[in-house]
Amino acid sequence: MDIAKFIAGVDSATGEAPTEAALASFEKVLGCRLPDDYRRFLLGCAGGYFQGSAEFNWPQGHWAGAIQEVLGLRSDECSLVQTRQTPQWPTVDELLWIMSDHGGNPICMTIDKAHFGKIWFIDHEVAEYDKPWTLAEAMSDRWGYVLPLAPTFSEFIAGLYEEVA
Secondary structure, three states: OOOOHHHHHEEOOOOOOOOOHEEEEEEEHHHHOOOOHHHHHHHHHHEEEEOOOOOOEOOOOEEEEEEEEEEEOOOOOOOOHHHHHHHOOOOOOEEEEEEEEEEOOEEEOOOOOOOOOOOOEEOOOOOOOOOOOOHHHHHOOOOOEEEEOOOOHHHHHHEEEEOOO
16 A cells, blocks of 8 residues: 555544644654654654555465554544553553554554664563563564564555455
């Protein structure tokens, strides 16, 4: 799916128009500049709920899920800031929750130096709720809580497709 088609499918009716100042402020809180492709997306899409079909596959090619919620620079339940401050599922600072699938599972971008800009799926059903965990533990084959989806935001969006009935 191309980025314009994806953005057109996001119902942003209640979201304010994103600004460079809001983005810069968010990046200051994060402590890093986001990847250029994701920055362009945030400035072009206020976030909201995806209307229609935006399915995604695992890197091996089989179905993984469908986008439901797209977070943006806004102040309601589709807010990047609010979701980062009070996530619904356990996470770590190296992961930026950017979307959710049809089951509420987070789709995240890593913002650490080792994995910067990569897109990941968090399986909240196998989350560790009782003790702190690290990104390395969650990515390990032993645990499998954080699973790879795409090497960049652009590649993730390009891999989205509409379900054909």
